[in-house]
Amino acid sequence: MKEEVKEKEGALLSKTDRLRFDIVKRSKEATLARAGVIHTPHGDVETPAFIPVGTKATVKSLYVDMIKGIGSxxxxxxxxxxxxxxxxxxxxxxxxxxxxxxxxxxxxxxxxxxxxxxxxxxxxxxxxxxxxxxxxxxxxxxxxxxxxxxxxxxxxxxxxxxxxxxxxxxxxxxxxxxxxxxxxxxxxxxxxxxxxxxxxxxxxxxxxxxxxxxxxxxxxxxxxxxxxxxxxxxxxxxxxxxxxxxxxxxxxxxxxxxxxxxxxxxxxxxxxxxxxxxxxxxxxxxxxxxxxxxxxxxxxxxxxxxxxxxxxxxxxxxxxxxxxxxxTFDCVSPTRIARHGNIYSKEGRINILNSKYKNDMSPICDDQDCPAHDYTKSYLAHLYRSEEILASSIASAHNLHFIIKLVKNIRNSILEDKFFEYKKEFLEQYYISK
Ligand SMILES: [Zn+2]
Incomplete structure (x- = not known):
């Protein structure tokens, strides 16, 4: 799918071309905010974007297919x-x-x-x-x-x-x-x-x-x-x-x-x-x-x-x-906190090791695009308590997907001239609703 986008835009650089940055849209509300595309010799990055950290050439606990699958x-x-x-x-x-x-x-x-x-x-x-x-x-x-x-x-x-x-x-x-x-x-x-x-x-x-x-x-x-x-x-x-x-x-x-x-x-x-x-x-x-x-x-x-x-x-x-x-942004936080049982939700960060999640049959995530959507909170809590390594994979995939999608949504809000509306909506739910 990414390949099709490149062809459509005709934007793929050759290996020896210098990096190019196109500003697609400037926000009408926040004067410094912009949506753009960074063209590199190995493909494009739509901005604003969150870039997952693979410290030692591995995004901890995730296969490459998972990194691509969560939208990176x-x-x-x-x-x-x-x-x-x-x-x-x-x-x-x-x-x-x-x-x-x-x-x-x-x-x-x-x-x-x-x-x-x-x-x-x-x-x-x-x-x-x-x-x-x-x-x-x-x-x-x-x-x-x-x-x-x-x-x-x-x-x-x-x-x-x-x-x-x-x-x-x-x-x-x-x-x-x-x-x-x-x-x-x-x-x-x-x-x-x-x-x-x-x-x-x-x-x-x-x-x-x-x-x-x-x-x-x-x-x-x-x-x-x-x-x-x-x-x-x-x-x-x-x-x-x-x-x-x-x-x-x-x-x-x-x-x-x-x-x-x-x-x-x-x-x-x-x-x-x-x-x-x-x-x-x-x-x-x-x-x-x-x-x-x-x-x-x-x-x-x-x-x-x-x-x-x-x-x-x-x-x-x-x-x-x-x-x-x-x-663009990068940070180890989404995968680091995942390894300690902390996961993002629209209502703020939760710790899955809290005893109330032992019997919580609701999905970890209500976003159908997220790999964690198909697992219950109870199952993830069980994986952490029994120190199964899959716990880190599921939680890391969810946290990165959450952050990558959040930044993509911010990009879309610039394209639609709804930056401040989206900012208010997200932050109120994330920081105040708890
Ligand atoms: Zn998720």
């Missing part, structure tokens, strides 16, 4: 994790991570993203809890950092008492969370690895700062990110086509600047002058900061290039992001 048009993998395991050489020998994980339709690769590894290097290395230090020991890891580790399947770091990451102007030296071995990422090596991973869209190597860092530190980190951005573009130009797929890859900058609006504006303006195909918005910020941060960035980015909000994924975030001009 692209997958985002993680440079840091694939570099450590199985290593980019092995991924390159597979023809890139999409080919390795069989992310294909009719034997053609489907669209993919990779992040730069910057966030993982710094969030596992930076002392997010203690200030500006870029040095942390495993004992001082914050809850957020522990969650990142948990998402890798490792419960603890084997190399305790070791510094996890150290930054200088040229790059960052860090220890593997797996065995404590020492590694170094520079802008050049991050780009080289991402060429071997072969994603259609990859991100420049950036410094992701702690939200607690001082403004002085944010300024120096932002300037470093800008210098690194230029080095990433140069290395990308030097390498040419992806060594893994033979296709042209698009490179997105990552706008930094913490929670400071003036720095975010400056970062967006500086990076806009470089030859990037699109832009990511990175960093950690509070919910309140997110509104003004996203807006101050998107208002200063070129309108015709796509914008990606990195690692943000609560239902309300999609409405805010889209309203302020975001086109």
């Amino acid at each position: 048009e692209a997958v985002l993998a993680n440079t840091y994790h694939l570099y450590l395991q199985p290593g980019q050489e092995i991924v390159k020998r597979h023809g890139g991570f999409a080919n390795m994980m069989n992310w294909k339709s009719n034997n053609s690769l489907l669209p993919t993203f990779t992040d730069s590894g910057g966030f993982q290097v710094f969030s596992l290395g930076a002392a997010f809890d203690t200030g500006v230090s870029k040095i942390a020991t495993s004992e001082s890891l914050s809850q957020k950092q522990k969650e990142i580790l948990d998402d890798t399947g490792k419960k603890k770091i084997k190399s305790s008492n070791n510094q996890m990451a150290k930054i200088d102007d040229d790059g960052v030296t860090f220890k593997s969370y797996i065995d404590g071995s020492s590694h170094r990422f520079t802008p050049e090596t991050s780009v080289q690895i991402q060429h071997d991973l072969g994603a259609d869209i990859f991100f420049a190597f950036d410094e992701c700062t702690s939200p607690l860092a001082s403004k002085d530190y944010q300024i120096s980190a932002m300037n470093r990110t800008h210098h690194w951005a230029k080095r990433c573009i140069d290395e990308h130009e030097r390498l040419g086509l992806s060594a893994a797929t033979g296709a042209r890859q698009a490179i997105f900058a990552v706008v930094q600047g913490g929670a400071y609006e003036d720095l975010r504006k400056e970062s967006a303006t500086v990076l806009s002058c470089m030859d990037f195909d699109g832009f990511g918005i990175g960093g950690s910020f509070t919910k309140e900061d997110m509104h003004k941060t996203v807006r101050s960035v998107t208002e200063n980015l070129p309108e015709g290039k796509p914008r990606h909000l990195l690692g943000i994924g609560e239902p309300i975030d999609f409405f805010i992001g889209v309203e302020y001009g975001i086109d």
Whole structure:
């Protein structure tokens, strides 16, 4: 079906074409919101879109047919994790991570993203809890950092008492969370690895700062990110086509600047002058900061290039992001919370381990397009209580389907000029009806 759409639009790029972004419709109500299509050499992504995260070239517990079945048009993998395991050489020998994980339709690769590894290097290395230090020991890891580790399947770091990451102007030296071995990422090596991973869209190597860092530190980190951005573009130009797929890859900058609006504006303006195909918005910020941060960035980015909000994924975030001009999102949240028995519903998030669901014969989901529609809540509760691995598959498929469809519905609301009507309707039911 996807193939038919491509033919109808005549929009499929050749392998060596540069990424193209078409804005199909601008919202009449929310002036920054738009619906569009990102054309990559391996297919199209209709935006706004949620991109499921396949950290290690697997969307946890889901076969590729399931990922396609829940409506996903692209997958985002993680440079840091694939570099450590199985290593980019092995991924390159597979023809890139999409080919390795069989992310294909009719034997053609489907669209993919990779992040730069910057966030993982710094969030596992930076002392997010203690200030500006870029040095942390495993004992001082914050809850957020522990969650990142948990998402890798490792419960603890084997190399305790070791510094996890150290930054200088040229790059960052860090220890593997797996065995404590020492590694170094520079802008050049991050780009080289991402060429071997072969994603259609990859991100420049950036410094992701702690939200607690001082403004002085944010300024120096932002300037470093800008210098690194230029080095990433140069290395990308030097390498040419992806060594893994033979296709042209698009490179997105990552706008930094913490929670400071003036720095975010400056970062967006500086990076806009470089030859990037699109832009990511990175960093950690509070919910309140997110509104003004996203807006101050998107208002200063070129309108015709796509914008990606990195690692943000609560239902309300999609409405805010889209309203302020975001086109794509990724987040591990839907599959992570699924593994703990939390599932989305139109009336808010529920935990299936609550005893009231033991005898609940209603379907997990009332959406007939969802793979979880055919199972009862009682059955899913039973699977969790008996620690059956199918529990994670069903819950992950449902949660991702829920989020992907929510963002598609937001897209449709822009096309129909009903963005605010849909926003009010969804959020009232989701956050207030409980
Ligand atoms: Zn569902």
